[in-house]
Amino acid sequence: MSYSNILSTYKSGITTITVNRPKKLNALNKETISELHEAFKVADADRETQVIIVTGSGDKAFVAGADISEFADFSGEEGAELAAKGQEILFNFIENLSTPVIAAVNGFALGGGLELAMACHFRVASNNAKMGLPEVSLGVIPGYGGTQRLPQLIGKGRAMEMIMTAGMIDANNALNYGLVNHITIQAELLSFCESIANKIMRNSPVAIGKAIQAVNANYKTAVDGYQVEIEAFGACFDTEDFKEGTSAFLQKRKANFPGA
Known part of the structure; x- marks a missing residue:
């Protein structure tokens, strides 16, 4: 299947889905969210795919947030609809897939990017990764599950601080907080995730x-x-x-x- 904003490749039981908008630091727009939904749906239905890895193209960003230009003029009703639809077709959808999903966080994972990573079943980060939910600096809050999943993963107090300060944490803090399971150098990130996937694939x-x-x-x-x-x-x-x-x-x- 051909996509405009993502790549999907299969090898040896693993489907790797890559957000491919490097000039936009892989920011999520409506089309990308729709394509991600379709790619995850296809991979989950494929009996040959036993593990899905999601990452971003380039060496700077996993996903550096949502494409703000798409919703800067939205009304309250339109904003609520945007969040509801996004949660339904992508973030909640990923969380509830029966196929394990690993986020390979290669660089910035901000806003919707961190929310995408948190919707995955667990996360591995490159040592240059930076993570945060900066939405309050734009006068809005995380709308793709960030206020719910971040406290579940790292605790209420730390989540409140990250959200209210709109600050970023590095990979080491993310590991200490329990936000990611492992850190590796960027050049070995995908191969490290694949090694975990191979362990998963030994099981039922x-x-x-x-x-x-x-x-x-x-x-x-x-x-x-x-x-x-x-x-x-x-x-x-x-x-x-x-x-x-x-x-x-x-x-x-x-x-x-x-x-x-």
């Missing part, structure tokens, strides 16, 4: 999808995460992956999961 894709569902349930209002876990645990017993995994364990061999 069905069970991983169920685990994502159960973990996410803990952060949903009026949802009993323990009950979701119980039901997902039970559902695993009816899968071919469970039969293969337990048989392989008892037979002392490597499992070959069918993904069903």
Whole structure:
């Protein structure tokens, strides 16, 4: 499939989606958000894809925010619609995919860029990465889930400070805060993410999808995460992956999961 603002490539079980607007520091506009939705949808439906990595083109930015020129003249109603649609088709969509998504944060991840990274299941940063939510410096607040996911990841106090100061943190602080899982040099960022992806791909894709569902349930209002876990645990017993995994364990061999 051909895209104007992103690249999507597949190799050995991994689909890598790259935001490709380097002259705009990979800023998100409506078209890019729509293309990202489509690329993630296609990758998630592809049985050959077991892990998705998302990154930005060039060596300066993962995604340096939203394209402000698109909404500078919006009314309140239009702004709310922009946030609602963006959350639905991209940020919440990514968070709830059954295919694991790793954000390879290569440089600036600001505003909508950090919100994109936080929607992924976990994050790896290059050592030159800078992250922040600068929206209040523009007279607005994060609208793509930033006020919700940042406190979940780093705690309320640190999130409040980052949002209210509109400041950036570097990769080391992001690691200390728990915002990213690992730091590596930029030249090795994708290969490092691929090495983690290869570890993930040794395991049952069905069970991983169920685990994502159960973990996410803990952060949903009026949802009993323990009950979701119980039901997902039970559902695993009816899968071919469970039969293969337990048989392989008892037979002392490597499992070959069918993904069903």
